Amino acid sequence: MSLKRNFSAGLLSSLWAALLGLAVVPLYLKYLGIEAYGLIGFFATTQALLQLLDLGLSPTINREVARASSSGDMHEAQDLLHTLEIVFWVTAAVIVIGIVALSPAISGHWLQSKGLPQETVTHALMLMGLVVACRWPVGLYMGALMGMQKIALSSTISAAATTLSSIGAIVILAFVSQTIEAFFIWQASIGILYALFVRWVAWREMGPETDTSQFRMATLKKVWRFSAGMSGVAITGIILMQLDKVMLSRLLSLEDFGRYMLAVVTAGSLYILLTPLFNAIYPRMAALVSSGEIEKLADLYKTGTRLFLAVLFPIAIMMAVFSEDLLYLWTQDRELARSSALVVSLFLMGTSLNGVMHFPYALQLAYGETRLPLIINAILIIIMVPMTIYLAMSYGAAGGAGSWALLNCIYLLVGTWLTHRTLLKGAGTKWLLGDVLLPLFIAVMAGGAGALAQKYEFQPYIELGIGMVLIGISFTITVMISPRLRATMRNMRSKGIVGVNPI
Known part of the structure; x- marks a missing residue:
């Protein structure tokens, strides 16, 4: 196969x-x-x-x-x-x-x-x-x-x-x-x-x-060490991704928790992009680490990040800006859309930032560094618990979603710093400023244009159409100001998307 x-x-x-x-x-x-x-x-x-x-x-x-x-x-x-x-x-x-x-x-x-x-x-x-x-x-x-x-x-x-x-x-x-x-x-x-x-x-x-x-107990003993190593990161990752929902199921009414889970499902649509991304970049990074091609690894890391975020950030931000229209067209319930829009917008922002960290995470695993994600996850879990409780008790479901967004801001900063203290040393600041914040800034500007368009109170279908146009504009601007991305796009046109080198 x-x-x-x-x-x-x-x-x-x-x-x-x-x-x-x-x-x-x-x-x-x-x-x-x-x-x-x-x-x-x-x-x-x-x-x-x-x-x-x-x-x-x-x-x-x-x-x-x-x-x-x-x-x-x-x-x-x-x-x-x-x-x-x-x-x-x-x-x-x-x-x-x-x-x-x-x-x-x-x-x-x-x-x-x-x-x-x-x-x-x-x-x-x-x-x-x-x-x-x-x-x-x-x-x-x-x-x-x-x-x-x-x-x-x-x-x-x-x-x-x-x-x-x-x-x-x-x-x-x-x-x-x-x-x-x-x-x-x-x-x-x-x-x-x-x-x-x-x-x-x-x-x-x-x-x-x-x-x-x-x-056969002996069969289990043979694989136990590997199994335990694999489970460490997975356990902390599951806790990190699910602990907010466990706490909020207790802190919120079942109705508000339903709105929060609606936001989770909406933002989860971004994983249509994120999951195949990780499955593509991780083995490629592992192969480059194994062969000692560190220069190519660094190029994949930087160019791949900027290209992917040129797509991810505009989609997430436009979904957040037009969240009420999106929810209304999806559920056909105007009141539910109005009451859930802020929760959905905040959760989308948090999930998009979480998506950024797929690149450092893949880099960590490519080098066989399981200790780094364990440390990062532990730090985030310690921060998450009091922050989620306080914000949820103060602001309800919106507070819970805001906690998710803030947590992933911290993840981006702390995770980048810890990763690049050990791996691809010296690349962290340039990666964060040039390959993460630049596409984010352009997408935010496009989101601002979308927010201005909302003042004219177009029909929901028209507003979502405006959002799609702005996604295309944001992506185009990011590519045009990035020489490496222009080269990547030319490569994609000549070889087809499967043959492109960076991703």
């Missing part, structure tokens, strides 16, 4: 999942209401947090299967998969038992529901635990498929499961029952079918289980 085809399949799957996720939100709001949507947001946060229990085992199976595939001897990989799937299915049982047991306490003392009866919230939480447990082993089998370079196959399965769970939920809500319990029953049904099917596919591709396949 070619690298180009695998990358394209992964990109298309991510794009489809993101677009489908955005498309179903207005229907969820229509059939369930903002409070029940807050429960769906709490479910997403819970599922992400429980990835802490993975302990790096999913990436470990990916690595070990890849190594076995290259040697042609799959026996050890089969033993490892059989051992780990026992661990994962037992963990799934513990998850569902734990969440069911805690559901009454969470509904009564943590979540603050005004319109939904506590009994309904409790039942939804119990079903939520079942959904999380059903989906839990999927990551293991997907890791095995990716280790065998079956990315197109795994992407197709993932896209199909996403489609069934999302479209099927809408059908259930529209024609069967407009309740949050019905929503989670459907999700649990698809979750168990998804896990069983991907298990069957993984074993089919790897080869059938043999009579000698059994749980």
